[in-house]
Amino acid sequence: xxxxxxxxxxxxxxxxxxxxxxxxxxxxxxxxxxxxxxxxxxxxxxxxxxxxxxxxxxxxxxxxxxxxxxxxxxxxxxxxxxxxxxxxxxxxxxxxxxxxxxxxxxxxxxxxxxxxxxxxxxxxxxxxxxxxxxxxxxxxxxxxxxxxxxxxxxxxxxxxxxxxxxxxxxxxxxxxxxxxxxxxxxxxxxxxxxxxxxxxxxxxxxxxx
Numbered sequence: 001x002x003x004x005x006x007x008x009x010x011x012x013x014x015x016x017x018x019x020x021x022x023x024x025x026x027x028x029x030x031x032x033x034x035x036x037x038x039x040x041x042x043x044x045x046x047x048x049x050x051x052x053x054x055x056x057x058x059x060x061x062x063x064x065x066x067x068x069x070x071x072x073x074x075x076x077x078x079x080x081x082x083x084x085x086x087x088x089x090x091x092x093x094x095x096x097x098x099x100x101x102x103x104x105x106x107x108x109x110x111x112x113x114x115x116x117x118x119x120x121x122x123x124x125x126x127x128x129x130x131x132x133x134x135x136x137x138x139x140x141x142x143x144x145x146x147x148x149x150x151x152x153x154x155x156x157x158x159x160x161x162x163x164x165x166x167x168x169x170x171x172x173x174x175x176x177x178x179x180x181x182x183x184x185x186x187x188x189x190x191x192x193x194x195x196x197x198x199x200x201x202x203x204x205x206x207x208x209x
């Protein structure tokens with residue numbers, strides 16, 4: 001029973017072992033925030049670095065993230081919500097007309113493991129839903145994904161909806177997806193385009209620093 005064991009189990013994507021180790025630590029009255037920070041998050045940070053370096057692949061990262069999440073769910077009830085460490089709230093979704101979600105979910109998991117409170121709206125998300133989620137959650141970042149050239153235009157519609165709601169200057173806008181480019185990000189007045197999930201997590205942290 002140690003933080004190192006939890007980290008190792010997260011890296012290996014061994015959800016069963018993560019749950020067992022976390023339960024042991026809870027029973028042993030280990031500080032809940034230490035379980036998150038020194039065990040679960042430390043493991044996921046290693047995963048993020050390995051993924052960026054090409055030493056881990058998407059299925060392994062998804063397993064690791066799922067394991068980390070299961071551990072956090074066990075610890076959450078022991079912590080006041082306001083005490084759970086967060087660097088900001090991020091709303092993420094695949095834009096209207098687009099049903100692709102693997103990449104978006106990977107980005108969401110990596111951002112969550114980077115310290116963001118993530119509100120995942122799913123796929124086929126309308127501009128109105130993005131705006132509503134930003135208001136409700138007081139989000140500091142809106143992240144949008146599109147995997148089709150035909151749905152990219154809906155990113156622009158979200159930006160316009162945020163402007164109309166008077167929220168454009170209050171949030172940073174991140175976009176990504178196979179057909180998306182830096183030039184397109186500039187055209188629609190997004191703050192950031194990232195080429196892959198690992199850089200999205202890294203650059204997301206930079207946006208709120």
